[in-house]
Amino acid sequence: MPQLKKQESQAIRGKAWKFGKNIDTDAIIPARRCNTSDPKELAKYCMEDADKDFVKKMTPGDLIVADSNFGCGSSREVAPLAIKSAGVSAVIAKSFARIFFRNSINIGLPILECPEAVASIQEGDEIDVNTPKGIIRNLTRSESYQAVPFPDFLQQIIDLGGLSAYVETRLATNNGKDDS
Amino acid sequence: MSHTLAEKILADKCGKDEVFPGEFINAKVDMVLASELSGVLAVDEFEKIKGARVFDPEKIVFVMDHFTPAKDINSAEIVKRCREFARENGIRFYDVGRAGIQHILLPEQGLVVPGDLIAGADSHTCTYGFLGAFGTGIGSTDAAAAMILGEVWLKVPETIKFIYHGKPPKWVGGKDLILHTIGQIGVDGAMYQAMEFTGEAVVSLGMADRFSMANMAIEAGAMAGVFAADETTRAFVEKRSQREGKYWQSDENAEFAETYEFDTSQMEPFVALPYLPENVKSVSEIAGQEIDQVLIGMCTNGNLEDLRAAAEILKGKKIHPDLRAVIIPGTQKVYLDALNEGLIEIFIEANCSVSTPTCGPCLGGHMGVLAEGERCLSTSNRNFRGRMGHPNSEVYLANPYVAAATALAGHITSPNEVVN
Ligand code: SF4
Numbered sequence: 001m002p003q004l005k006k007q008e009s010q011a012i013r014g015k016a017w018k019f020g021k022n023i024d025t026d027a028i029i030p031a032r033r034c035n036t037s038d039p040k041e042l043a044k045y046c047m048e049d050a051d052k053d054f055v056k057k058m059t060p061g062d063l064i065v066a067d068s069n070f071g072c073g074s075s076r077e078v079a080p081l082a083i084k085s086a087g088v089s090a091v092i093a094k095s096f097a098r099i100f101f102r103n104s105i106n107i108g109l110p111i112l113e114c115p116e117a118v119a120s121i122q123e124g125d126e127i128d129v130n131t132p133k134g135i136i137r138n139l140t141r142s143e144s145y146q147a148v149p150f151p152d153f154l155q156q157i158i159d160l161g162g163l164s165a166y167v168e169t170r171l172a173t174n175n176g177k178d179d180s
Numbered sequence: 181m182s183h184t185l186a187e188k189i190l191a192d193k194c195g196k197d198e199v200f201p202g203e204f205i206n207a208k209v210d211m212v213l214a215s216e217l218s219g220v221l222a223v224d225e226f227e228k229i230k231g232a233r234v235f236d237p238e239k240i241v242f243v244m245d246h247f248t249p250a251k252d253i254n255s256a257e258i259v260k261r262c263r264e265f266a267r268e269n270g271i272r273f274y275d276v277g278r279a280g281i282q283h284i285l286l287p288e289q290g291l292v293v294p295g296d297l298i299a300g301a302d303s304h305t306c307t308y309g310f311l312g313a314f315g316t317g318i319g320s321t322d323a324a325a326a327m328i329l330g331e332v333w334l335k336v337p338e339t340i341k342f343i344y345h346g347k348p349p350k351w352v353g354g355k356d357l358i359l360h361t362i363g364q365i366g367v368d369g370a371m372y373q374a375m376e377f378t379g380e381a382v383v384s385l386g387m388a389d390r391f392s393m394a395n396m397a398i399e400a401g402a403m404a405g406v407f408a409a410d411e412t413t414r415a416f417v418e419k420r421s422q423r424e425g426k427y428w429q430s431d432e433n434a435e436f437a438e439t440y441e442f443d444t445s446q447m448e449p450f451v452a453l454p455y456l457p458e459n460v461k462s463v464s465e466i467a468g469q470e471i472d473q474v475l476i477g478m479c480t481n482g483n484l485e486d487l488r489a490a491a492e493i494l495k496g497k498k499i500h501p502d503l504r505a506v507i508i509p510g511t512q513k514v515y516l517d518a519l520n521e522g523l524i525e526i527f528i529e530a531n532c533s534v535s536t537p538t539c540g541p542c543l544g545g546h547m548g549v550l551a552e553g554e555r556c557l558s559t560s561n562r563n564f565r566g567r568m569g570h571p572n573s574e575v576y577l578a579n580p581y582v583a584a585a586t587a588l589a590g591h592i593t594s595p596n597e598v599v600n
Contacts, residue, residue, distance in 0.1 A: 035251070
């Protein structure tokens, strides 16, 4: 795969908001709010059916820390988009549902799979993440955790700046015909 | 090496002799699919990509089904944007009056055949496994990329094998087998894996029952749910498509991540309770639960066979006065066939509302949204909190016989209680 310059990684630092198992895409952004693709509009209703005050309580930069199977259900890309546009800087979970995982990478929402972090982090803990290294630091508890690394194939897409950038690179280099 | 059905389709689509679970591949797609809900974001992304052109307009299909006929101005705008994109690029486009719920529509129109790889910006794209294809859900940006490259990146899944023995009793169908299975393995029981459904019980099932099972594979987190295509499949496909298809099968000594076996001969119909499809009980355990609305149809049970099942119970009767029933045929063709067979008349005589094909109420869009505290028994596939309306409404999932029986009784009941 051709190399482009790496994405600038933004600082990820904020308070942890904890959620349980199997948070589905209807809880992240219910379909009644999905008749638009405007990120600002979607942001208003982020996590509405899991915690209706979430958007009011959180401050930009905060993180979602959830149990297993986060983002199960629909393929709606507006789910990670709503989280990102609400200002959530990253989602840490024990595991992610497959399509949510793809969508997050594609739209550039940082996600980290790390059961250990989820087990230790309590709501309100101050968290800091180094995404390229996958290191999660809990500043409140002076602990740090290592997230499961992305497979090489995905790390390359992330490094290029997401799937659209990958497609552009393919189109520019070999007219999109070849496997990389 | 021996391989599973899913591995064989994926190897074929990336031009390799064999692929192994865990391997990342770029696979050629036979069809890229989007609704207006996912399509509008795909169009946004597509237009941002420099040098973007559709790889093959014949292999891209947009189906306007979620919020159509447009439920409000925003929805109308979204559909309009998809419609304009479709016209400009010459892709296949199914609009109001010509459409239906995408997963019933594509096989009906012969757009999917065994051995195909379908990448759809809709999680229930796993449905196409019912005819021996590999269908899998992707996101909107993924769909934009697939429309341009004609390829999708995938991680080859492990396969879990499910063997269903015996002959399912009357009233027990594919919907019950899959509800029972999800109840056993949980909503994350097949995450990132393929589910393969086998055994004499499912071989004897018709295409509509297989359809319901593959459709709900995603409810266990699966990437795909597949059946080996057989003579039943061939008869279905040959009536609808000019294309041949490839009839792959798992090798006898293929490696499965796990194998589950079920005896279907003693099964009862099952019901999934709020708020997860894994909260499964048999109908007699939950009988008596009062219900405000019954919804029959949607992708999971919106085929003609499903409407026949409901009509068999409702014929000549009236639904309970305190309950309302909404019936939605899957496509225009299903609607017309149901009309010609007299099913629609049975429904209207029974005081049911019958609507043009749409996803509408299944995702809390329109045509039967629930108020606070209301309970709906639905033949759809998801019962998450807020799925069909107010966050404090409830959805119970069941097969069309149970749904029709419940509509007559006003509470959840076994079909045995209302016939004779
Ligand atoms: S009927 Fe429901 S589950 Fe099926 S495609 Fe439509 S919204 Fe999705």
